[in-house]
Amino acid sequence: MKKTPHKVILTEDQMPRQWFNMRSAMKEQPDPMLRPDTLQPVTEADLAPIFCEELARQELDATQAYTDIPEPVLDIYKMYRPSPLIRAYDLEKALGTPARIYFKYEGNNTSGSHKLNSAVPQAYYAKQQGLSGVTTETGAGQWGTALSVACAYFDLSCDVYMVKCSYEQKPFRRAMMNVFGADVTPSPSMTTEAGRKILAENPGTSGSLGCAISEAVESAVGSAGGKRYVLGSVLNQVMLHQSIIGLESKLAMEQLGEYPDVVVGCAGGGSNLGGLIAPFMADKLQGKKNPRIVAVEPASCPSLTRGKYAYDFCDTGKVTPLARMYTLGSGFIPAPNHAGGLRYHGMSPILSKLYHDGYMEAVSYQQTQVFEAAVFFAKHETILPAPESSHAIKGAIDEALKCKETGEEKTILFGLTGTGFFDMTAYENYLSGKMTDYIPTDEDLQKGFDSLPKIPQNENI
Ligand SMILES: Cc1ncc(COP(=O)(O)O)c(C=O)c1O
Numbered sequence: 001m002k003k004t005p006h007k008v009i010l011t012e013d014q015m016p017r018q019w020f021n022m023r024s025a026m027k028e029q030p031d032p033m034l035r036p037d038t039l040q041p042v043t044e045a046d047l048a049p050i051f052c053e054e055l056a057r058q059e060l061d062a063t064q065a066y067t068d069i070p071e072p073v074l075d076i077y078k079m080y081r082p083s084p085l086i087r088a089y090d091l092e093k094a095l096g097t098p099a100r101i102y103f104k105y106e107g108n109n110t111s112g113s114h115k116l117n118s119a120v121p122q123a124y125y126a127k128q129q130g131l132s133g134v135t136t137e138t139g140a141g142q143w144g145t146a147l148s149v150a151c152a153y154f155d156l157s158c159d160v161y162m163v164k165c166s167y168e169q170k171p172f173r174r175a176m177m178n179v180f181g182a183d184v185t186p187s188p189s190m191t192t193e194a195g196r197k198i199l200a201e202n203p204g205t206s207g208s209l210g211c212a213i214s215e216a217v218e219s220a221v222g223s224a225g226g227k228r229y230v231l232g233s234v235l236n237q238v239m240l241h242q243s244i245i246g247l248e249s250k251l252a253m254e255q256l257g258e259y260p261d262v263v264v265g266c267a268g269g270g271s272n273l274g275g276l277i278a279p280f281m282a283d284k285l286q287g288k289k290n291p292r293i294v295a296v297e298p299a300s301c302p303s304l305t306r307g308k309y310a311y312d313f314c315d316t317g318k319v320t321p322l323a324r325m326y327t328l329g330s331g332f333i334p335a336p337n338h339a340g341g342l343r344y345h346g347m348s349p350i351l352s353k354l355y356h357d358g359y360m361e362a363v364s365y366q367q368t369q370v371f372e373a374a375v376f377f378a379k380h381e382t383i384l385p386a387p388e389s390s391h392a393i394k395g396a397i398d399e400a401l402k403c404k405e406t407g408e409e410k411t412i413l414f415g416l417t418g419t420g421f422f423d424m425t426a427y428e429n430y431l432s433g434k435m436t437d438y439i440p441t442d443e444d445l446q447k448g449f450d451s452l453p454k455i456p457q458n459e460n461i
Contacts, residue, residue, distance in 0.1 A: 004100075006089065008252040010082035016247040017069055019240045022274065022350060024065035025282035030353040031324035031457075033059075034311060039455060042321050049221055050229050050320075051237075052125040058237040067240060069121070076120045076153060080109035081244070085252035086416075090380040092400065099403035101396060102258070103416040104249045104276060105383070113386065113418030114272045115146035115232050118241035122230040123150035132226040133157030135219045137187065137212030139268070140166050140340030140388065141173030142418055143232030148182035157227070161187040161215040164207035166340045173422045187212035194218050194317030208333045209269075209344045214317025221319075233269025234314060234323075234348050242275025249413060250279045260291050260413035262399050266391035267295040267304065267362070268341045270348030276415040277360075284359060295351065295362040296395035298370070300438045301334040303327055303347045304355055304362035308449060311457045312346060322453060325352040331451025335438040341388040345448065363395060366437040370394050371430035374420070386418035387426055 023029060032041035047056035058067065069077070088101040106114035126134050133156045138144030144160040151158035160182050167174060167186035174184045187207050188195040194214035198205065205211070213231070220229035231238065253259060263280050265273035273295055283289040295304055307326040314320040316330050327346040328334075334343045347355075354360045367387070374390035376397070377383070385393060396414035403410050420427065429435040452458055 004087055004256055007084045007086045008255055009084045010248055010252055012078050012082070014251060015077065015082045016244060016251070017074065018066040019069060020243040020247055020278050020282070021061070021065055021067065021240050022243070022278045022281055023062040023236065025285045026353070027285065028353070028357065029062050030349040033349070034322040036313070036318070036322050036453070039457070046321070050217060052122070052129050052131065052228050054125045054128070055122060055237045058240055059235060070124060073121050073124050077244070080116065082248050083108055085249055088381055091377060094376070094380050095397065095400050095404065097400040097404045098407060098409045099400040099412050100258070100409065101400055101412045101414070102253070102260070103396070103414050104245055105416045106245060106272070107383070107386070107416065107419035111142065111146040111149045112421065113142040113146065114242060114245060114275070115143045116149060117244055117275070118232060118238045118271065119143070119146035119150035121241050123147065123154045123156055126156055126228060126230070127154040131156065131228055133159065134230045135159040135216040135227055136230050136232065137161045137163070137209055137216045138166070138232070139163050139209045139343055141170050141177070141422060142341055142386070144177050144182065144184065145173060147230065147232070148177040148180035151182065152180040158182040159216070159219060159227070160184045161189065161212040163187055163209060163212050163340060163343070164205070169425055170422050187215050189215060191215070192218045194319060198316060202333070205333060208316060210316035210330050213315035214319050217315065217319050218317070233271040233344070234346065236350060238271045239274035239348060239350055242271045243278040245272065245275040245415065246278040246280060249276060253413070258411050259289060261410040262292045262294060262412045264294045264296060264392050264395040264399060264412065264414040266342060266388050266415070266417065267297050267347065267351065268388060269344045269346070270351040272415050272417045274348055274351055281354065281359065293360045294395055294399070295355070295360055296391040297362060297364045298342050298391065299364040299366050300440065301328065301343050301345070302364045303345060305364045306445060307347070308452070308461050309352060309356050310452050310461045311455060312452055314346060323349045324457070325349045326355065327452070328445060329448030329451040332445070332448025342391065365391060365394050366439070368430065368435050368437050371427070371435060373397050375430070383416065384420045385416060386420045387423050389415070389417040392416065
């Protein structure tokens with residue numbers, strides 16, 4: 001029998017030339033983003049001081065199914081895309097599962113993760129608009145690194161507010177962003193009003209993505225028009241750009257005569273998962289196929305599995321519009337956790353809606369379980385995974401083990417979003433037995449829920 005190759009890498013000509021908008025396939029749309037002052041849906045004009053014009057348009061456009069990827073963006077994509085779809089033969093063997101496990105590997109670019117797929121178009125549109133630079137937040141540092149790479153390419157300045165605990169844990173991440181010319185500030189900082197307020201209320205805080213977002217938005221809005229804010233996840237525009245992951249995966253699987261029974265991805269703000277599942281979810285929504293879609297999140301920051309589906313601010317300083325999403329409350333500050341990129345209080349409104357309507361499942365794992373899966377995977381598949389990505393590995397392994405019990409030969413696809421080279425302190429902690437697990441108590445969660453905006457839309461949740 002002909003063996004499926006170890007990997008499929010599409011040719012440059014086969015790489016998709018358009019992004020796909022999952023909202024165009026949804027019968028019921030996510031609730032609109034609201035202005036916090038009027039509680040009316042935001043317009044492109046409202047978003048103009050924060051986002052680039054084209055990105056504001058993409059954010060609000062629910063109907064256009066396909067968007068052409070601009071030629072200069074395709075040019076950089078071709079430096080590291082198409083990315084490989086890999087059959088995890090050795091992992092399957094080690095697990096003794098009859099399942100076929102595939103993963104889409106997004107760590108094969110210098111920045112180390114899928115984040116570059118959205119950093120490139122966001123920097124491109126900023127340049128097109130004649131801006132001098134962009135501001136952003138970064139959790140574990142993957143997004144900030146990706147954005148600094150993209151900004152260097154398009155000759156833009158890049159101001160990164162990096163969650164303080166990651167800044168301290170990962171000096172080389174910061175150094176790498178500096179190599180590409182970014183200016184990196186630990187957040188919360190004294191350089192913004194939002195940072196000073198958060199520090200006054202909670203001086204010992206190790207920071208959170210929500211805090212860093214407040215600072216980055218404030219510094220863009222205060223830049224007298226020269227800069228805009230860009231975000232690496234959560235937003236509809238980011239989901240659109242990341243659809244390249246799923247589109248390539250589907251094409252590569254078609255070449256193998258495969259279609260996934262289960263698609264698994266880690267979920268921080270939802271961008272890699274949203275991108276990976278985009279064409280498969282469209283098939284599901286249109287009744288063509290029925291794959292299971294599984295989101296995996298850390299037990300320490302369980303927005304889908306323990307959050308509320310409510311209108312909330314996207315940041316801790318409450319400077320952003322309100323989005324209806326699964327959230328732990330913008331005031332929730334998770335315990336320092338090694339999967340820094342998954343420490344976000346909310347979730348993409350698109351994924352939240354799909355989860356709420358029963359199209360998606362979610363599970364959560366403790367970080368020691370995740371690192372156990374990461375080390376097992378590394379030994380068998382020769383790739384050192386990022387802690388965030390390792391949540392998806394753990395989810396996929398558990399799906400494969402279920403197949404072992406039932407004898408089902410399912411096809412499992414998961415997203416391997418990045419590499420863990422800058423996460424060696426976390427790996428060392430795990431290997432030396434120093435890593436601890438943390439599950440927030442109901443009281444901890446309640447404190448976060450208490451920070452939800454008291455508006456009519458949230459009355460019955
Ligand atoms: C490697 C990696 N994977 C996954 C994520 C989670 O983000 P998202 O849910 O937007 O894909 C991050 C976030 O920083 C990351 O760095």
